[in-house]
Amino acid sequence: MEEVRNGLLYTESHEWIQKTEDGAIIIGITNYAQREIGDIIFVDVPKEGTDVEVGDEFAALESVKTVAPINSPVSGKVVKANTLLEDAPDTMNSSPYDNGWIAVIKLSNPEELNGLMNADAYKAKLS
Numbered sequence: 001m002e003e004v005r006n007g008l009l010y011t012e013s014h015e016w017i018q019k020t021e022d023g024a025i026i027i028g029i030t031n032y033a034q035r036e037i038g039d040i041i042f043v044d045v046p047k048e049g050t051d052v053e054v055g056d057e058f059a060a061l062e063s064v065k066t067v068a069p070i071n072s073p074v075s076g077k078v079v080k081a082n083t084l085l086e087d088a089p090d091t092m093n094s095s096p097y098d099n100g101w102i103a104v105i106k107l108s109n110p111e112e113l114n115g116l117m118n119a120d121a122y123k124a125k126l127s
Contacts, residue, residue, distance in 0.1 A: 014030045015033070020104070027102050
């Protein structure tokens with residue numbers, strides 16, 4: 001069974017979102033996504049201060065078999081990028097929910113989170 005964490009929100013394209021206390025979200029890719037992509041060898045993390053809209057490509061992953069764009073599930077401003085991934089991209093494979101997060105985005109429209117899946121809905125999608 002695929003690891004899906006309760007308390008997170010999920011997108012159709014296999015990103016996870018964790019809400020923070022200050023109205024921002026942390027975003028990463030799910031365990032399912034990292035397994036499908038394969039061994040990640042490069043991560044193009046977003047620049048801090050970048051404004052993103054829903055659907056904008058804001059990061060990209062490169063594996064031995066593909067290049068995968070990461071599109072933002074929310075609108076807002078990138079307030080922190082996980083620069084660890086620049087030197088250790090494989091962290092996304094070994095720790096997708098903990099150390100392999102991509103960015104923190106300060107939401108400009110929190111209502112956009114309403115369209116995302118909870119853990120139960122995401123598990124149902126995977127089964």
